[in-house]
Amino acid sequence: MKKPEPINPTDDEARALAKNIMDVARHGALAVTRKDGVPYVARVAVLADQGNLLTLISTLSAHTTALRSTPSCAILIGEPGPKGDPLTHPRMTLTCTAEVVEKAHYKSRWLASIPKAQLYYDFTDFLMFRLVPSEIRLNGGFGKAFQLAPSDLT
């Protein structure tokens, strides 16, 4: 029996869906590799920035420690709403490289989108990382899988 081809050709509808998931995402599940090689995953706050994702995370957390030693990571965004089947809700996984950026530069944008962060934004143990995607897997629901390029997000 022939396996179905699970990846559809990328079209404008897929690009628009992916961009929308990026734009509305305020948190995601960040997967990292710990120093001992074991995977770890944590919820993090995110904000889209020109085809990348920004995330503000504490150096006290296990995922930040992992990211500083291994910048290769992946993030799942596209949160299901309160109704409907969470497994058919559109989401995407971005395989990324993380790099520390200048936190002060993003302060006004970040606080405009995530106002509660003003309580801890300036804490010295919080770092801002930019997650730069290399591979993007979009799952728009059953039979709607796409493999996008970073240029599809800008």
Next chain:
Amino acid sequence: MKKPEPINPTDDEARALAKNIMDVARHGALAVTRKDGVPYVARVAVLADQGNLLTLISTLSAHTTALRSTPSCAILIGEPGPKGDPLTHPRMTLTCTAEVVEKAHYKSRWLASIPKAQLYYDFTDFLMFRLVPSEIRLNGGFGKAFQLAPSDLT
């Protein structure tokens, strides 16, 4: 400056919260390591089973391929509701080892909790994995981090 100790001693309240997150979880973010060593994360359906998590996933997916070659994984459960701050919503990360189990054995329980799965439960490309936790990090909100043992979940 002394860093704050981010882990609280485990108490009955923490155990009850962790068990509740397990019991109500119907999906989570599964982090795996691909053959090329790169992390990957995907949304999967889950169901608690005696301190472990069951997940039904397709062999056509990137995460199943990864899991079959590297059974070490991590899963984030505890989905934020439609209101409130998603970053203060209780969630936990379980570092696990995945093992394939007999799918037929769990069919009635799985379909009772996730009825829509009857559309694909018996597809031969769907496998049931048991995720057996070794480390459990519970984040019950700001300042409420706990490190639980597998025995705290049963």
